[in-house]
Amino acid sequence: MDVTEDTVRDVCTDAVFERGERYLADGRIHEIHRVDTTVTAVVSGSRQYDVRVDLATDGFAPWCDCPYDGPGACKHVVAVLLRCVDDLPPDGGDRLDAALDGADADELRAFLRDELATDADLRERFLARVGESTRQSVDELRTAIDRRFEETNPEYHVVFELIDFTQWFDLANEYREQGRYASAATVYRALVESLDDNMERVDGAYDHFSRAFSRALDGYVDCVATAERNADAVTDAVAFLNERVTSGTPFLTEHFGTAAAELQEKVGEQSCE
Template identity: 45%
Template sequence: MQVIHTAMEQNNSVAGVLINGMNIDESTIRRLCTDAVFERGQRYHNEGRIQRIERFNDIVTAVVRGSSHYDVVVELGANTIDARCTCPCDGPEECKHVVAVVLDIAADPPRDESEQVEPLLQTVSADDLRAFVRDVLAEQPDLREQFVSRFGSAGKSVDDYRAEIEQLFDRHTQEYPVVTDAIDFSQFFEVATHYRERERYLEAATVYRALFEEIDDNEHRIDAAYDHYASALQSALDGYVECVLAATLEQDEFETYIGVLEEQARAAHPPNSEQFHRAIDDLEDRR
């Protein structure tokens, strides 16, 4: 306990950094989590488990070494800290990996790389910028999908998305026949969000459908991080319902979309059956 206390005193000597009008200090960080998680995050920070940390404007990305390597994203708002981590923790408060990263920000804020990039964006030619984007998109399929969802006119089919998600499950079962960690589905949720922001609700619904169908169909391969997968499934169902309701659908089209849920409910694994039936009731009640 004395070691932790001393480390906190050291952190306090450099804490209190002001970013986007928000003072990030010990009290700010403690509000993100329980006391026990704060101490574990503090220990991770002091042990040097942050493998990489970078900042672009108000977004900080980091890799934290725990039982595995976890990706952490922290968005620093005017009065809020929004964070996500690829670890299995799905509680209402932030995990120790996020706490470790925010402690690192408070102790020694990473250099804002947007200060170097923004001037270049003002001077680089349109042709050179297109060539750069083309090269990056050719090598980064995840970015390519986000690019299409933000600027394109049509998305992939549900089968295409399902094949990509199935590949994630396959990669996580190469050594064992079951998934023992939390698969990161954030890239798919981000694609769906881009479509929703552009009011392309049916394209977003397609992404959500692929997510809940694949998670449910792979239930037999999940042997850990149950809260993570239940939460991801529920988020996909909630997104699907909201998008179907937001889209302008004739009654027969609406029945097709609710039929997707009904079919999955009939085939759903027992732990997920109730979630599908609640989504059906939600759609019917709010139609």
């Protein structure tokens, strides 16, 4: 997707566009880098915010860890995109490829193993990429997700700021790309359960958490329908969704009921093929 002022305006409101222009003019962008089409940067506001955009994706797939929950992209993302219009960062992909090509295989293996040993999230994504199914249960994954809610505002029960769920969505997507839909469904269900159980403590940024919930629920239904040919497994998934209709967060119950009906419909269509 071409990065122009017009395409940037398409992903934000007029007011946010003007704020992004001011942030760019004020020199608030720091540590901006590009590898292939992915641009990452740090933008200073009330604190330092991490920003990521994909210049090749329709709409740029913007992500920022600021608490903005309005329509479209935030001013930090807009500032970074406008910087790319005027001064596209050099592509570090060639340097990375050259370093990989020139690296000793044993040293590269040792480095990778050390990183995987100390970074559990990276380890899970790596195992997914090479075709391993997840060994983590829904409860184990939920524990890590719930911890994000606890850590966001440890002194109070209320959550005021955004929580980044990217690592779990990336992990689920990795499993889907490898055709391991049951593993992806496990990750999605952990997200669904955690978001449902913690939604009532959210005070602000509702759109962010609602979008994450809807994305996880849709992913769960799609993956269960694709992965399972066992009637008992599908029955269990439908029972989980229906149980949440009565026990879950009140304003999410309709979503669970719709998802249960959609799953049954998808499975019924597949059995007729």
